[in-house]
Amino acid sequence: MNDEYKFEIKRKRPEESYSNVNVYYSKENIEKYAKSKSLMRIQEKITIRTLELLNLPEHNSLILDLGSGAGFVGMYLTEVGYKTVAIDIIAEFLRYYDIKELxxxxxxxxxxxxxxxxFDAxxxxxxxxxxxxxxxxKSNKLALKNLAKSVYSILKPQSKAIFQFYPKNDMMMDLIGKMFIENTPFKGGFMIDNPNSPKKRKIYLIMNKS
Ligand SMILES: C[S@@+](CC[C@H](N)C(=O)[O-])C[C@H]1O[C@@H](n2cnc3c(N)ncnc32)[C@H](O)[C@@H]1O
Incomplete structure (x- = not known):
């Protein structure tokens, strides 16, 4: 999917150091994340960019937010008029704020x-x-395959899924993209904002259902 763009995050990250996401997000780490005003601002900016890339036809579209955490993305989406369903694997994240409307x-x-x-997106x-x-x-591979297939299935025709994420390196990024393309009829690829700035770089996997 991407033959030219190379990168490698050298520092050790929780994603690679912890056995699973539930172990990393202790009560303390959930609180730190959910209370962070700067994280809220960053996630809101990413959401605005994602909406730009989605280019949805109408404001009351129904959007599924995967891995919603405390709900920063969904809060912005509802604020600008979208209907949202927020999914997260950690119950404490979803209970941190009153996010019934998500x-x-x-x-x-x-x-x-x-x-x-x-879903519309x-x-x-x-x-x-x-x-x-x-x-x-093998279980990571299976999980990703299932994710790609499920997302394809629950989307309405002529709609998009956009995943902003932080792969460890270009190889992981490519493998993830390939997994979506090889296991579903999705078409699409990556959009990389600020590719030359490791700090500002944002990677978006854009998958189109026809
Ligand atoms: C860095 S947080 C981002 C939260 C939120 N999207 C935001 O922008 O503020 C990553 C979130 O992904 C969730 N997550 C990770 N793996 C998941 C899975 N398999 N299913 C659902 N949620 C998952 C975690 O519980 C955590 O809330």
Whole structure:
């Protein structure tokens, strides 16, 4: 999918150091994340950019937010007039704020509890790197495959899924993109903002359902 763009994050990250996401997000880490005004601002900016890339026809479209955390993405989406369903695997994240209007559901985003063709769009911000973290893990591979298939199924025709995420390196990024393309009829690729600035770089996987 991407033959020229190379990068490698050298520092050790929680995604590679912890056995799973539930272990990393202790009560303390959930609180730190949910209370951070700067994180809220960054996630809001990413959401605005994602909406730009989605280019949705109308404001009351139904959007599924995968790996919603405390709900920063969904809060912005509802503020600007979209209907949202927020999914996260960690119940404490969904209970941190009163986010009833985001229709929160505790679930693994790789096994989506919805009927086919339910959503006008799928957004996932800073979560996908938790699903596929180890190239040698069969369960990571299976989870990603299931995610790709489920997302394809629950999207309405002529719609998009956009995943902003932080892969460890270009190889992981490519493998994730390939997994979507090889296991579903999705078409699409990557959009990389600020590719030359490791700090500002934002990677978006854009998947189109025809
Ligand atoms: C860095 S946080 C981002 C939260 C939110 N999207 C935001 O932008 O503020 C990553 C989130 O992904 C969630 N997550 C990771 N793996 C998941 C999975 N398999 N299913 C659902 N949520 C998952 C975590 O619980 C966590 O809330």
């Amino acid at each position: 229709n929160p559901i505790i679930a693994d985003m790789c096994i989506l509890p919805f009927k086919p063709e339910t 799928v957004i996932s911000v800073s979560a996908l790197q938790w699903v596929y973290r180890d190239v040698n893990s």
